[in-house]
Amino acid sequence: MVTAVPERTETGNGLGGVTPEGRPPTDTGRRNTAVLVGFTAATNLADGVMKMALPLLAAQLTGSPAQVTAVSMTLTLPWLLVALHIGVLVDRFDRRRLLWGANGMRLAAMGWLTVSAVTGGITLVQLFTAGGILGVADVLASTSASALVPAAVPAAGRQRANAWMVGAETVGQEFAGPFVGGLLLAAGTGVALGLIGASYAIAALALLLLVGRFQAARPAADAAPVSVNSRIAEGLRFLWGDPVLRTLSLVVAVLAAVWGAWLALMPLYAQQAMELGPQEYGIVLSALGIGGVAGTVAVTWVNRLLGARWAMFADLVGTTAMVALPALTANIAAVAVGAFLGGMGGTLWTVNARTITQRMVPDAMLGRYGAAARIFSFGAMPLGAALVGLLAELGGMRPAFGVFAVATAATPVLFLRNVTRQALASR
Numbered sequence: 038m039v040t041a042v043p044e045r046t047e048t049g050n051g052l053g054g055v056t057p058e059g060r061p062p063t064d065t066g067r068r069n070t071a072v073l074v075g076f077t078a079a080t081n082l083a084d085g086v087m088k089m090a091l092p093l094l095a096a097q098l099t100g101s102p103a104q105v106t107a108v109s110m111t112l113t114l115p116w117l118l119v120a121l122h123i124g125v126l127v128d129r130f131d132r133r134r135l136l137w138g139a140n141g142m143r144l145a146a147m148g149w150l151t152v153s154a155v156t157g158g159i160t161l162v163q164l165f166t167a168g169g170i171l172g173v174a175d176v177l178a179s180t181s182a183s184a185l186v187p188a189a190v191p192a193a194g195r196q197r198a199n200a201w202m203v204g205a206e207t208v209g210q211e212f213a214g215p216f217v218g219g220l221l222l223a224a225g226t227g228v229a230l231g232l233i234g235a236s237y238a239i240a241a242l243a244l245l246l247l248v249g250r251f252q253a254a255r256p257a258a259d260a261a262p263v264s265v266n267s268r269i270a271e272g273l274r275f276l277w278g279d280p281v282l283r284t285l286s287l288v289v290a291v292l293a294a295v296w297g298a299w300l301a302l303m304p305l306y307a308q309q310a311m312e313l314g315p316q317e318y319g320i321v322l323s324a325l326g327i328g329g330v331a332g333t334v335a336v337t338w339v340n341r342l343l344g345a346r347w348a349m350f351a352d353l354v355g356t357t358a359m360v361a362l363p364a365l366t367a368n369i370a371a372v373a374v375g376a377f378l379g380g381m382g383g384t385l386w387t388v389n390a391r392t393i394t395q396r397m398v399p400d401a402m403l404g405r406y407g408a409a410a411r412i413f414s415f416g417a418m419p420l421g422a423a424l425v426g427l428l429a430e431l432g433g434m435r436p437a438f439g440v441f442a443v444a445t446a447a448t449p450v451l452f453l454r455n456v457t458r459q460a461l462a463s464r
Contacts, residue, residue, distance in 0.1 A: 085214015127404025328380025
């Protein structure tokens with residue numbers, strides 16, 4: 038039985054200015070969409086540069102693989118440590134101000150590193166500290182931005198907004214970020230860090246152009262105070278108590294583990310089994326990103342042709358292909374096609390999942406739900422990487438890919454059983 042979700046009006050989402058029918062004006066939604074896409078593009082470009090720059094800066098200071106990888110982990114570990122608590126903040130405070138706060142943290146970290154790079158050099162402790170600050174800021178910004186969309190964009194425009202935001206994330210993280218990062222670091226560490234900080238500052242200023250109010254409805258004045266842990270538990274119960282949301286989270290956990298496994302094992306597989314050089318390996322990785330961009334462009338057309346449910350099902354097929362083809366062949370063309378299908382399917386899933394959950398989840402729960410849902414994905418990725426390494430060590434790389442292909446191929450049963458057309462239409 039599908040759990041009932043309270044109906045939300047756009048007025049209840051806090052948007053300043055609505056039509057007589059209670060919907061945000063279309064022109065306001067378009068303006069807000071442009072602002073959110075611009076903000077996402079600028080911050081993800083900077084994030085993509087930092088994901089490349091921090092490990093390189095650490096490698097200049099230490100030859101320890103453990104310390105270098107630990108610096109990289111500081112950017113993602115906060116998702117496991119503080120995401121649930123940040124979800125409570127997002128449901129309690131103005132989400133645009135939280136985005137400003139997140140970018141303020143980013144600017145403080147970048148300013149500290151920039152001054153150190155120019156004056157006396159950066160230390161390993163500074164990289165750990167700055168990475169942790171940037172990681173927490175990423176959790177705060179990502180959760181706030183996702184929860185802000187329903188208040189900023191009318192329902193008819195959310196699929197488009199989500200598609201372009203996901204596209205901006207893909208381009209910034211997978212393409213432009215690493216490329217720009219290499220150019221900036223070649224120009225000098227201080228120049229690179231300073232320009233990254235400027236990107237965060239520009240993104241923060243762009244938020245001034247958002248139209249509306251972006252705070253979830255506060256509890257009644259006479260309501261009894263609720264502890265942070267109780268609010269976290271409420272969000273987790275909401276996610277787990279709804280069959281559709283629970284299924285999406287469980288399937289995402291499997292898909293994220295597969296992606297973590299593929300990204301962790303593919304460099305070694307490309308070198309030893311496929312005998313690829315750096316440029317050829319770059320083709321495989323580029324196919325992954327190109328697929329993501331293609332999904333951004335095609336998602337509206339695919340949804341019209343197949344519907345959101347079958348578009349998401351296409352990701353299950355694409356991700357299965359992504360991990361199954363390396364288990365079957367070392368041919369670069371076949372593996373690149375699998376990477377393309379996985380990247381495209383990932384975008385189709387992400388855009389539709391965001392749009393569906395923004396419709397299903399009450400505005401006052403969006404922060405906690407978003408944080409809880411991402412625990413499944415960000416928690417599963419390192420587990421997938423660790424498991425595939427163990428399996429490859431024990432039985433070889435191809436069988437290791439095969440195990441994950443079988444796991445992915447089993448997800449359609451759970452998905453089709455619970456994410457039905459009737460369940461989605463009732464929301």
